[in-house]
Amino acid sequence: MEIKSFAKGGSMLLGVVGNPLAHSISPQLHNTLSDILGKDCVYVPLRMDEDDFDDGIRGIKALGFKGFNVTIPYKNKILKHMDVISQEASLIGAVNTVKIKDGLLYGHNTDVRGFYDSFTRETGVDFNKKQVVILGGGGAARAVALAVVRGGPSRMYLVNRTIKKAEAIGDIIKKYSPHTEITCHGAIDFNFGRADILINTTSVGMYPDTGAIPFGQEMEFSPSMVVYDLIYNPPETGLLKKASHWGAKTVNGLGMLIYQGIRAYEIWMDMKVEDDVSKAVLDGFRKYL
Numbered sequence: 001m002e003i004k005s006f007a008k009g010g011s012m013l014l015g016v017v018g019n020p021l022a023h024s025i026s027p028q029l030h031n032t033l034s035d036i037l038g039k040d041c042v043y044v045p046l047r048m049d050e051d052d053f054d055d056g057i058r059g060i061k062a063l064g065f066k067g068f069n070v071t072i073p074y075k076n077k078i079l080k081h082m083d084v085i086s087q088e089a090s091l092i093g094a095v096n097t098v099k100i101k102d103g104l105l106y107g108h109n110t111d112v113r114g115f116y117d118s119f120t121r122e123t124g125v126d127f128n129k130k131q132v133v134i135l136g137g138g139g140a141a142r143a144v145a146l147a148v149v150r151g152g153p154s155r156m157y158l159v160n161r162t163i164k165k166a167e168a169i170g171d172i173i174k175k176y177s178p179h180t181e182i183t184c185h186g187a188i189d190f191n192f193g194r195a196d197i198l199i200n201t202t203s204v205g206m207y208p209d210t211g212a213i214p215f216g217q218e219m220e221f222s223p224s225m226v227v228y229d230l231i232y233n234p235p236e237t238g239l240l241k242k243a244s245h246w247g248a249k250t251v252n253g254l255g256m257l258i259y260q261g262i263r264a265y266e267i268w269m270d271m272k273v274e275d276d277v278s279k280a281v282l283d284g285f286r287k288y289l
């Protein structure tokens, strides 16, 4: 019998903290990366109940983990455990990646870079001088808005059912980039058919309610538009189907999930994952999921 060595006594430890975790693909993503890159490292799910959260985080540190990801519902709650917080994580108010070094916890938010890398690499389009519409006002919208504003758009439209949340994001982005033109809307009450890029960060259209389209069926697109939906289950949402029907370029959010994970891996390992490796991993997951 061949003895396989997935983990050894001295293997580096990584993991993901959240609840639930049964559907998380992060363990597969990071263990695949370690396998490809020849790193002696194991990444495990660390499901925690709310009451055990603080003890759990102290336990991870005590056990010598090199770092961990944080997902729903703890991306905000983890902030109080951080010794150092990156500018992105602090602007967004959420940490999804923690690096542990010399006994200190460093909080990062790799969703910003993950979205930016996925969008620009998969569409071949950047945000420079573009008119960009962002649908949604949650944590994902904050990360996307920050990624977009760094790309130098000519104008951002923040659209959310609860307009106050869109305005709160507008305020954060204004602080970061005072000269960006931003308008906030509670509904699609303007002709965004002239926009260059539309990004959906709402949960509308996600499995099992796959027929739903954010802000109704009235939207019109143009063939020159790029439409990105953060949802990847189903792989083609009602929004993407409709945009594609109009001839727009469409991309789903699997790439963001993969690229934010790869960025986290780079932070933990102090290394650059080459573009061809990232692309091969993304292609692999597109076929697998």
Ligand code: ATR
Binding pocket: 135, 136, 137, 138, 139, 140, 141, 160, 161, 162, 165, 201, 202, 203, 204, 214, 215
């Ligand atoms: P995330 O952290 O992934 O952004 P979230 O904070 O739960 O998740 O945000 C979900 C987003 O989807 C919100 O912007 C929410 O709108 P509200 O801020 O008005 O709640 C949006 N959303 C959810 N269901 C919606 C619906 N039926 N119509 C329009 N927007 C919806």
